[in-house]
Amino acid sequence: MSRGKRKTPDAVALGFESDCVTVPVEAVLPVKALSASVKSSRKYRQITASIKEVGLVEPPVVTRSTGEEDTYMLLDGHIRIEVLKDLGIERVECLISTDDEAFTYNKRISRLAPIQEHKMIRKAIERGVSEEKIALALDLNPRSIVRKAKLLDGICEEAVGILKDKHCATAVFEILRKMKAMRQIEAAELMMNANNYSPAYISAILAGTPQAQLVDTKKPKKMRGITPEAMARMERELARLQEGITSIQDSYGQDHLQLTVIKGYLGKLLGNARIVRYLMQHRPEFLTEFQAITEMVSAPQQPEAE
Structure with missing residues (x-):
């Protein structure tokens, strides 16, 4: 008996054409109109x-x-095209998308994270572009470029990896820099688990950090309005919180899998009219709980990036 030919897997569909194409600016048609206030915005001046x-x-x-x-049809870059028109530039190099859904494409776009911006600035400096020229190109103060270029000085690679795509203020890294490497990693994980990357939150983590885990172990922490006793209590509470989060993380995957299996099984049971009728007559409290479980969201929804 002859065996059938093995089917080759379908080729992966590319989201973009392999080469950029230079086209006349006038041939690029925007899919949305820019508001009248755009040209007076800081972003427009920066671009x-x-x-x-x-x-x-x-x-x-x-x-x-x-x-x-x-x-x-223009999917992304409406302000860039408008700037090119204002500057009298007639041709532009474009990336050709194979997907004509502007909403689908733009939904995947997120703002540039500080660490990503830092790497771009560092790369430009390594190419020989002066800090003054970068500042002029980004419409920023030269001092801001210096701060952004030194953003990760004193930050360990593991903490950078955790925060690489997170939108943290510059002050967050300044506070992290006061901690030793292991504490930086713990602090980054606490911020990620809480989905809170604000300076206020990292300041609270700093307040709960034992003196031995700070870079300058001899310089006492000074937190406005917090007594040494309250600070010691915060350190103990934060340590217990971190232990609790770690224990939850250890069992989360298995618990989530079990919940998913249970939810699927109950969904099939409730799809049987005879079983539902029996539960309504003899165990209505079970039916209510089973329905609540099947209606649960299996995993929390992540907010869309703006």
Whole structure:
């Protein structure tokens, strides 16, 4: 008996064409109108300054128009295209998307995280671009560029890995820098578990950090309005909280799997009319609880990036 031919897996569909295409700016058709206030915004001035100083860094994303040849629908980069028009630039290099859904594409775009911005600035400096020119391109104060370039000085690689795509204020890294490496990792994990990356939260973690886990073990912590006794109590409570979070993390995966299996099983049971009728007649309290379990969300929904 002959065996059938083994089917080859389907090729992975690419989200973009392999090469960028240079097209006339006038051939790029926006899918939304910009508000009148956009041109007076800081973002518009920043992009204008950046294009004047170093050119267009990130190409707009377009898709080929199905109605007309040599025209493109703009999915991302409306402000960049408007700036190019104002500057009288006639041609632009674009990234061609194979997906014509602007909503689908834009939903995946997130703001640049501070660590990512730091790496971009460091890379530009390594290429020989001066800090003054970078500041002019980003419409920022040169001192801000220096601070952003030194953002990760004194921060361990493990903590950087945890916070690499998180939107933390510069002050968060300044406070982290006061802690030793192991405590930086613990603090980063606490922020991630709480989904709180504010300076106030990292300041509370600093207040609950034992003196031995600080870089300067001899310099006492000074927190406005907190007595040494209250600070010692915060250290103990934070240590217990971290132990509790660790124990939950150890069992979370197994508990979540069991809940998913139970939910699926109960869903099949409640899909049987005879079983539902029996429960309604003899165990209505069970039916209420089973229905509540099947209606549970299996995992918390993550907020969309803006």
